[in-house]
Amino acid sequence: MYQSKALLYSAVLVLCLFWSSLHVGAQNGITNPAEVTALRAIKGSLIDPNKNLSNWNRGDPCTANWTGVICSNSSLDDGYLHVEELQLLNMNLSGTLSPELGRLSYMIILDFMWNALTGSIPKEIGNITSLKLLLLNGNQLTGSLPEELGYLPNLDRIQIDQNKISGPIPKSFANLNKTKHFHMNNNSISGQIPPELSRLPSLVHFLLDNNNLSGYLPPGFSELPNLLILQVDNNHFDGTTIPETYGNMSKLLKLSLRNCGLQGPIPNLSRIPKLGYLDLRSNQLNGTIPTDKLSDEIKTIDLSNNQLTGSIPSSFSQLPQLQKLASLVMLLESPKVLYTNYDANIMSVANNSLNGSVSSDIWTDRTLNSTESLKLELQNNRLTSIVGSTNIPPNVTVWLLGNPVCDNDNSSVVQFCGPENEDGNDGMTSTNTTVSCDVASCPWPYEYSKTSIVNCFCAIPLIVEYRLKSPGFSDFVPFRTDFEKYLSSGLDLYQYQLEVVSFEWEKGPRLWMSLKLFPVYVENSTHTFNNSEVRRITNMFTGWNIPDSELYGPYELLKFTLLGPYANVFISTSNKSGVSKGTLIGAIVGGIAAATILSAVVSLLILRIRTKRSRDAALKRRRMSKASLKIDGVKDFSYGEMALATNNFDISAQVGQGGYGKVYKGTLAAGTIVAIKRAQEGSLQGEKEFLTEIELLSRLHHRNLVSLIGFCDEEGEQMLVYEFMPNGTLRDNLSAAKSKEPMSFALRVRIALGSAKGILYLHTEANPPIFHRDIKASNILLDSKFTAKVADFGLSRLAPVPEMEGNVPAHVSTVVKGTPGYLDPEYFLTHKLTDKSDVYSLGVVFLELLTGMQPITHGKNLVREVNTAFHSGTIFSVVDGRMGSYPSDCVEKFLTLALKCCEDDTDSRPSMAEVVRQLENIWLMMPESDTKTTEPLFTPKAGKEVTPPSSSSEIKNPFLSLDVSGSNLDSGVIPTIVPR
Known part of the structure; x- marks a missing residue:
């Protein structure tokens, strides 16, 4: 009753204050009350360890000079001051961006650059129609780009680079008619670049390098009237070509498309009058280099690591400003492994085949002043001679080591045949x-x-x-x-x-x-x-x-x-307003200030009472949960131990991130290297999932399941400590952009078998059995020997237990959880989780192993695409070409098994035991030369005698199968080999 009266009093008082402040604000120019409320909410969502925003609790935002808040009168002349700029650059802020930002409806500049903000970009920012600069780069923002940002009519610049933004570019961005600068590089943006962006009339800089874009390069970009820079390096436009229309970009200054998986010829770019920088390296471009002369403005050409043929065009000697003709590499045979050290601004390329002669005109037909230089990096090719003078100016460097020209006994070329020297810092x-x-x-x-x-x-x-x-x-x-x-x-x-x-x-x-x-x-x-x-x-x-x-x-x-x-x-003054600070302070009467404080105190007391009750109840639940986690072999770490192991969670220790939070590599006091999964506030991994994973992993022990070492559950933190897996996730190893080198087919089969054995253990050997419910390539980790280990049991459910009559239900009825693309269709429709749901998900992983593709790409479903190829007889067209040679019969059997696992009908799928058996068969069918370089699948335990086959021919006999009935597949005993 008392609380109700207090709330009523507060409401009446606030209403009076609102009308009073409205009257005073209209005459004396204080900050719009709605914007003051929004600023306080914004501060509430931020973590400010350096207390840069400590003055946001004092006075009026515009008249008391709140840090980073810049105000002026609005054009509506309503008497209020309005926030025009929020300048919070590099203030060591963390936390999240509040949706209340959308209430700063007169803002022109929103600047949170170079902080440590997490969470997603609020869609409410799309309500700020006056916004010109959206500056969020250099944070740790996640999630996708809101469609609503595409309806900001005055936006000049959007900078979200160097975050962890994912998902596609919204097609609504084609409405940003005034936007000149798209800076979205260094994120995880995926999907097709919307062709609709080709109609942006003001676009000047388009920077989308270092993302996960795919599809094709929109040909319509040639029609952008003001485009100066097109930079989309390190994306995945695999198998597509550079549009011929790009030669029509009349204003283009820089074209950078390196490492994008592009194929086909280099288009004729000679019609671009001011092109100054061309970088097409590390693609699969073929054909000859166009002979037409490029722009006289060209300073850098890099065509290395392609499949180009022919010789260096003579037109290159007519480029007056060329600084660097970087490693023109022509692959006449099969592509080789290339090693690049771009940190030093020098390209080092080995084992390629540039043919023909080198014309000295490239360096003799130009005049260099004392500060200019020219670097020609042509080492390790098949160049046979230098045509013309071998006298080079002091500021020119030519490297020819590893070419036939250096094998000749010719003293005039010795100067070009030494190793690439350390000539200062190369301008670095x-x-x-x-x-x-x-x-x-x-x-x-x-x-x-x-x-x-x-x-x-x-x-x-x-x-x-x-x-x-x-x-x-x-x-x-x-x-x-x-x-x-x-x-x-x-x-x-x-x-x-x-x-x-x-x-x-x-x-x-x-x-x-x-x-x-x-x-x-x-x-x-x-x-x-x-x-x-x-x-x-x-x-x-x-x-x-x-x-x-x-x-x-x-x-x-x-x-x-x-x-x-x-x-x-x-810097954040309100001097634009033309209202003196003294006048404003005098206008805000003490009575209103006192009443405001009184109202706030009453409301705060009520809020604290409710919050305390809620916190006490939650703390009691956490204590009860934590008390139940005193498990042998699983250590309860303190927050201090975790901070020490990760150098206070330094960014250099971070090795991964997901919806739950971040993963760090840490070193415990005893020297053990571990992986620490730290849940972030508001993450997908809630209290229930956290406790489930600890409870399950503490009693699961198998060589193909990741081991839990301990956990931390204090100071509002939830952390799980696992054995460290140095080779990361299977998904990363299948990614052409992230993997160090492609995996062989034999290794992929071994990973598939290890994963299946781990899941079979969950289904049949765990007590009680377990359904994983979230099997995917990113939840299969690889140790130093590439042994597969299934991880992440936060969504796992115990299998059905016998009923009173002794019958065991075939499923668990539960809400649908898991990852799109891996979800069992029948589970999705019926909410009935079975062991065959895990079989379906693992089948999708098998298809990833075979194709290198992800479950869903550009709206295409991997299962459906592979099924179509299989039934059309073109199955080898979808096999991952990066895994090199493979036995076709084994690939077909593996593919057939994968598709069988992905049958829509649950009963049509094999059991996990059958999956293991068939994978063992495939392994035995493979040539010995493919399997001998991988770790043995079984190691017999001492005292167990293994009977070898009677002849060597039986070792490779494809008509053998494995009888695993009644076997403990983790026992280390080789199952009985029987004729099929």
């Missing part, structure tokens, strides 16, 4: 050493300005970490001075005020820089920027107001460091 890294000054003479935070017109004067700089995301060159040194002119001009500074302290090439390739900006030298001044200049320069970076450059491409601000007096500059 550098520091500025323009002037040497006595650093100790400047008191902190003053520093010497090394580039000033006055040598060694002390000033306080602004320190900026900055990165070029897609530069149009591969060597920065020749462009360094020009870059300083460009950036200082863009910032409206003198060139001497900018110092490029250091730079370094990173993977991408991207160019990281450390910059210092110094104030102008004025005699007898403090040599510091004033507050308004600090704000102006900062806003130039954070508002992307520096003009774009064709050569330097898009940039990103990584960090802005404010030293000394600059630390007190409130």
Whole structure:
């Protein structure tokens, strides 16, 4: 009763305050109350260990200068201040993005770059129709891109790169008519690039490299009127070609399509007038290199690691700005293994066949100044001679080691035939050493300005970490001075005020820089920027107001460091509003503030009472659950032990991530290397699944099941500690993008058999038996010897137990859980889980092993696709070509077994024991040369005698089967071989 009265009082008081604040706000310009509520909700969803947002609890957001909040009056002239920018760059924030962001309906810039945010992008951001800059890059965001983002009519830039976003690009993005910059690289975005994006009129930069895109490259991209950069490296457009229409891209400056699985010829790109950077390496392109002369603007050509034939076109000697003709590799025979070290900006390629001669015109028909260089990397091919002069300019480097030309006794070519030397840093890294000054003479935070017109004067700089995301060159040194002119001009500074302290090439390739900006030298001044200049320069970076450059491409601000007096500059001011802080404070009367506080206190007390009751009940349940987990052989670790094992969960220790959270590689105090699965708040793995996995794994012991070492259940954390599996998941090993080398057919059969044996143990040997319910390639782990081990028992269910009459039900009735593509259709329709449900899922895994494909790709179902190929007699067209040679009869039997496991009708599927038996048969049919390099499938235990076959012919006899009836398949005893 008391609580009800208190709530009523609070409601009445809040209503009065609303009308009062509305009246005062209309006359005195305080922040819109709805936006204040939204900001508080946003802060509530964030974790702020450095307390950067500590002032978000004090005063009015716009008038009290809340950190990162920038406001102004709205064009509606409703009297309120509205949040226009949320600038929270690099503040070590974690937590999630609140849906309440959608209530900041006047926002123009949303900037959460370079934090550690998790969770998904709220679809409510699509409600902010005024939004121009959506900057979320450099976090750990997951989930898919909301369709709603495609309806932001004023969006200029979307940056979500360097997250863990998955799923397809929404077709609604074709509505973003004002968007110039699509920066979505370094995620897990999948599916087809929507052809509808070809109608975007403003698109300038399209960066989607390092994702899981597939399908084809939209030919219509040639019609994009303003496209300058198309960068989609490291995706999976397997078997498709580069559209011929791409030669019509009239404004294109950079085309980067490396390692995309592309085939076919290189289109004629000579009609692109300003093309400066062409990277098509690591595909399966074939045919000859087009002989038409490329643009005079070209600086880098990389066609290495393809299947091109012919010789180097003579037109390459007519390219005046060519910096680097990188490893033109022509595969005349079968593709070989290629090793690349791009970190050093040098391509090292071995065992290929570039034929013909090298024309010296490539290096003699050009003039290089002291800062320019040309690198020709042609080693380990079949080049027979150099035509023309062998005298090369000082700034040209040619590598020909491993070609026949170096086998000749010709002293003139010796200079080209040594190993690739370490000639400095190849423009990869550098520091500025323009002037040497006595650093100790400047008191902190003053520093010497090394580039000033006055040598060694002390000033306080602004320190900026900055990165070029897609530069149009591969060597920065020749462009360094020009870059300083460009950036200082863009910032409206003198060139001497900018110092490029250091730079370094990173993977991408991207160019990281450390910059210092110094104030102008004025005699007898403090040599510091004033507050308004600090704000102006900062806003130039954070508002992307520096003009774009064709050569330097898009940039990103990584960090802005404010030293000394600059630390007190409130960049997030409301000076746009034209309302003085004093006036606003005077207008907000003390009575309203007091009433607001009183209302908040009453509501908070009620909320705390309810929260405490809920927390106490949950804590009691957790204590009861944890008390039941005192299990022999399974250690209860403390949070401190887990933090110590993973270097406080450092990102370098992270080895995987799923819907439940992250997986870390850790080292326990005893030196044992383990895998630690740490559930994140709100993850798919709830309390029930956590306890289920501990309870089940603690009593399951089999060489093909992952072993549980311990768990941690304290400080709001849920962690499971497993044996470490150094070769990762089966899914990763089947992925062309992630696997180090393809797996042979014999190894795939051994993995299939190990997985089946582990599941057979669950079905028949565990007590009571268990249905796994989530068998998939990512839940099959591989140890150092590629032994398969089934993992992740969070969704597992105990098999039916006998009823009163002694009958055993054939199924468990339960809600449907599992992974799309692996789900038993009958279980999905009837909710009846059986052992044959696991058989179906494992059958899908077998199809993955045979094809390398995923269960669902571009809306196509793997089971259906393979069935179609099987019945049309084209089954070998879907077999994974990466596994090399294989016995066709064994592949057919394996495929037949896989499809039998995937029958829609439950009764038509084999039992797991039958699956194991047939896999053993396939193994025995395989040639000895295929199986001898793999680990033995069985090791007889001491005291068990194995009778060998009577003749060697029986060893390879395909008409043998294994009798596993009554056998313990984990006993190590070879089953009896009987005639079939």
